[in-house]
Amino acid sequence: MLTLSGLFLAAVIGLAPPASVCAGDTPNDQGQSISLTWAAPSESVAGQIQPPFSSAESGGSPVESAGQVQPLATPAESAGSFIGYLIYRSTSPDSGFAIIGNEPSARTEYMDSDVKDGTKYYYRVAAYGETDTAESAVAGPAVSHAQWFNTSRLNILVMTIVICAIFMYYIQRARKGAKMYIRKIAGLDAIDDALGRATEMGKPILFSFGLGYITDLVVIAALPLLRKIAKKSAEYSTRLLVPSSDPIVMSAAQETVKEAYTESGRPDFYSADNINFLTSDQFGYAAGVDGIILREKPGAIFWLGYFYAESLIMAETGHSVGAIQLAGTTELTQLPFFVAACDYTMIGEEIFAASCYLRPEPIMLGTLKGEDFIRFWLIVLTAVVVVIGTVDAIANHRIHFLSSLFERLVAWATPAYE
Amino acid sequence: MLKRTVPLVIVFFTAVILIIAFFIPHRPFGDLESRFLNWTAIVGGFTLLLGLDSLTKHHLVKIWRRQQGWPYSLMLVLSLAVTVVLGLYSWFKYQSPFDLRAPFMWLYTFMIIPLQSTMFASLAFFIFSAAYRAFRIRNFAATLLLIAACLVMIGNVPLGSTFWHGIGGFVHAIIPGVDVTKFAGLEGFASVKDWLMSIPQAAASRGINIGLALGSIAMSLRIILGIERTYMS
Numbered sequence: 001m002l003t004l005s006g007l008f009l010a011a012v013i014g015l016a017p018p019a020s021v022c023a024g025d026t027p028n029d030q031g032q033s034i035s036l037t038w039a040a041p042s043e044s045v046a047g048q049i050q051p052p053f054s055s056a057e058s059g060g061s062p063v064e065s066a067g068q069v070q071p072l073a074t075p076a077e078s079a080g081s082f083i084g085y086l087i088y089r090s091t092s093p094d095s096g097f098a099i100i101g102n103e104p105s106a107r108t109e110y111m112d113s114d115v116k117d118g119t120k121y122y123y124r125v126a127a128y129g130e131t132d133t134a135e136s137a138v139a140g141p142a143v144s145h146a147q148w149f150n151t152s153r154l155n156i157l158v159m160t161i162v163i164c165a166i167f168m169y170y171i172q173r174a175r176k177g178a179k180m181y182i183r184k185i186a187g188l189d190a191i192d193d194a195l196g197r198a199t200e201m202g203k204p205i206l207f208s209f210g211l212g213y214i215t216d217l218v219v220i221a222a223l224p225l226l227r228k229i230a231k232k233s234a235e236y237s238t239r240l241l242v243p244s245s246d247p248i249v250m251s252a253a254q255e256t257v258k259e260a261y262t263e264s265g266r267p268d269f270y271s272a273d274n275i276n277f278l279t280s281d282q283f284g285y286a287a288g289v290d291g292i293i294l295r296e297k298p299g300a301i302f303w304l305g306y307f308y309a310e311s312l313i314m315a316e317t318g319h320s321v322g323a324i325q326l327a328g329t330t331e332l333t334q335l336p337f338f339v340a341a342c343d344y345t346m347i348g349e350e351i352f353a354a355s356c357y358l359r360p361e362p363i364m365l366g367t368l369k370g371e372d373f374i375r376f377w378l379i380v381l382t383a384v385v386v387v388i389g390t391v392d393a394i395a396n397h398r399i400h401f402l403s404s405l406f407e408r409l410v411a412w413a414t415p416a417y418e
Numbered sequence: 419m420l421k422r423t424v425p426l427v428i429v430f431f432t433a434v435i436l437i438i439a440f441f442i443p444h445r446p447f448g449d450l451e452s453r454f455l456n457w458t459a460i461v462g463g464f465t466l467l468l469g470l471d472s473l474t475k476h477h478l479v480k481i482w483r484r485q486q487g488w489p490y491s492l493m494l495v496l497s498l499a500v501t502v503v504l505g506l507y508s509w510f511k512y513q514s515p516f517d518l519r520a521p522f523m524w525l526y527t528f529m530i531i532p533l534q535s536t537m538f539a540s541l542a543f544f545i546f547s548a549a550y551r552a553f554r555i556r557n558f559a560a561t562l563l564l565i566a567a568c569l570v571m572i573g574n575v576p577l578g579s580t581f582w583h584g585i586g587g588f589v590h591a592i593i594p595g596v597d598v599t600k601f602a603g604l605e606g607f608a609s610v611k612d613w614l615m616s617i618p619q620a621a622a623s624r625g626i627n628i629g630l631a632l633g634s635i636a637m638s639l640r641i642i643l644g645i646e647r648t649y650m651s
Contacts, residue, residue, distance in 0.1 A: 028443055029443050029448075030443045030444055030448030030449065031444075031445070146443060146444040146445060146448070147443050147444060148442060148443075148444045149441060149442060149443075150440075150442070150443050153440065156440075156441075157441055160437070164639065167635075167636065167639050171643075213462075214649075215458065217634050217637050217638065220641065220648075220649045221637055223648050223649050224648040227648060244469075246465075246469075247465040247466060247467075247468040247469035247472070248465050248468075250468070250472060251465075251468060252649065256648075272472075273479065276472050276476045277468070277469035277470075277472040278473070279473075280466075280469070281530075281534070282534070283533070283534045283537035283538055284533075284534070284537075286537055287537055295486075295487065309538065309541060312541060312544045312548055313537065313540060313544050316544040316548055319548075330630050330634075332623055332626060332627065332630075335626075337545075340549065340551060341548045347626065348626040348629040348630050348633065349629045349630050349632060349633025349634075349636075351633075352630075352634065352636065352637045353633065355646055355648060363645055364640070364646075367636040367640055370636065371633065371636045374632055375628070375629065378628060378632075
């Protein structure tokens with residue numbers, strides 16, 4: 001921020017060069033990058049960090065630029081004439097500097113991504129205006145190299161190791177025969193009722209993964225449910241329709257249903273025509289599924305997968321034909337729509353627990369137990385941090401130890417993705 | 419045996435390498451994630467042929483057998499053919515089907531976008547009918563939901579501010595000592611909406627999100643360790 005005295009000084013002496021220019025290897029990257037930082041010239045003028053640019057030349061007299069004599073700028077004009085920074089680079093500290101980029105006046109950093117690892121580079125940053133240019137001193141040498149560990153992700157690594165260790169511990173415990181318990185999930189218990197109802201009414205069953213891809217965990221988690229539903233549909237001789245929005249999901253669904261029918265002793269019941277691809281377009285898919293619902297009038301509909309705004313369009317259409325509907329998605333924004341339109345909704349991670357619920361083997365339940373253990377300690381940790389933060393706020397940040405502890409905890413718990 | 423073991427081994431090693439790559443910026447690990455994503459995109463592009471095959475086969479059979487609604491299937495197949503022909507024509511003539519002068523773009527702008535918008539617009543009516551059912555006063559929880567939803571809706575629209583000023587005027591008429599300007603400045607509905615969204619709503623959604631994250635980790639571990647195999651059929 002320019003102070004009044006800084007503005008006045010800038011007006012009298014012209015542009016000041018950027019101060020404190022630092023060039024160094026960009027941390028936590030795969031090399032071929034050098035980062036530059038500097039202090040804005042206004043700060044250096046106001047704070048007198050650097051000697052003013054060519055004060056001897058300008059010295060209160062009009063500034064000469066490109067052969068033309070410019071009148072001395074008023075403070076406002078001087079502030080307005082400052083445009084940005086030019087970045088110069090060379091492999092020698094004394095000569096050969098060439099412009100490699102520019103930055104607007106608001107920025108005070110630059111990343112040079114066009115460098116060779118192991119080569120020494122020198123930099124200069126010049127503040128330039130309409131009439132003036134003020135170059136900084138040479139910064140460097142800076143050498144780029146790739147890092148073998150991203151230190152900003154240390155907290156994630158520690159948490160990953162701790163979480164995996166807890167999971168492995170509970171899986172081992174389960175393997176040794178420790179008793180595990182899984183609570184009732186109403187949505188999963190309702191599957192049999194829904195299938196029975198559709199069979200009694202002589203109507204087909206519809207299953208949708210939404211717009212999910214096979215790379216989405218929720219789609220993988222829904223596949224065991226499709227298998228269970230397919231098995232039952234084969235037992236009851238009820239047609240199962242699976243319209244898909246992704247060809248790979250369609251293939252996975254076809255294989256799952258085919259195998260389930262074979263396991264139920266009804267391979268003849270399988271028809272690839274019932275598990276088909278509609279379109280990858282969001283609302284095209286919604287229109288297609290709505291059409292199927294209105295034509296086929298399914299008795300039970302399962303919405304298990306990844307859904308966006310089309311969720312309510314499809315679920316409301318399902319409701320309008322009187323189908324019993326069961327939904328489960330990890331997309332938080334769509335959960336209220338499903339809760340409003342469907343008979344049963346699996347909230348949050350319940351859908352991930354589905355495979356454990358359907359196959360309650362100790363080793364599967366071990367992972368759920370580990371999940372609950374971590375959740376408990378997360379609740380405790382969150383509560384402790386909230387209490388520390390609240391006490392710190394009530395004390396008006398006067399207890400330095402609490403303020404520092406709270407800030408450190410929050411900073412440590414904030415993951416770095418860059 | 420091989421049919422099961424080989425995919426499990428591939429899954430295990432791929433997952434472990436990608437997890438390691440997340441922490442190591444050095445080559446060859448640093449750009450591994452983007453490389454894998456590129457592969458996924460390339461494979462995904464080819465699988466569209468699978469979808470096309472399924473779609474055309476399904477509808478051609480329907481037309482051939484004159485099943486119920488076959489004219490719609492005919493329409494779909496014809497539309498598909500016209501789109502492909504126009505896309506190829508635009509590609510040859512304008513070097514890109516997405517050139518603004520290309521007939522393919524015309525098709526996209528004047529047919530596909532309006533159709534998408536129409537479907538999206540219909541959402542408003544579905545929200546209305548779903549909200550009616552969800553907000554019916556059946557029990558205490560539904561009543562709370564109704565009140566919270568009404569407050570959020572009023573707080574989100576300019577009408578809410580007008581209502582609040584109206585209430586201020588009313589209060590001032592009854593109790594002349596009340597400073598209407600200060601009362602109006604409180605913007606009660608907007609403040610209540612902000613509080614509802616940033617405290618109870620955010621707390622609940624963060625709780626669900628933490629559960630989802632833990633569920634995802636547990637599910638991923640089950641897949642990596644080969645405990646969960648249902649995705650392989």
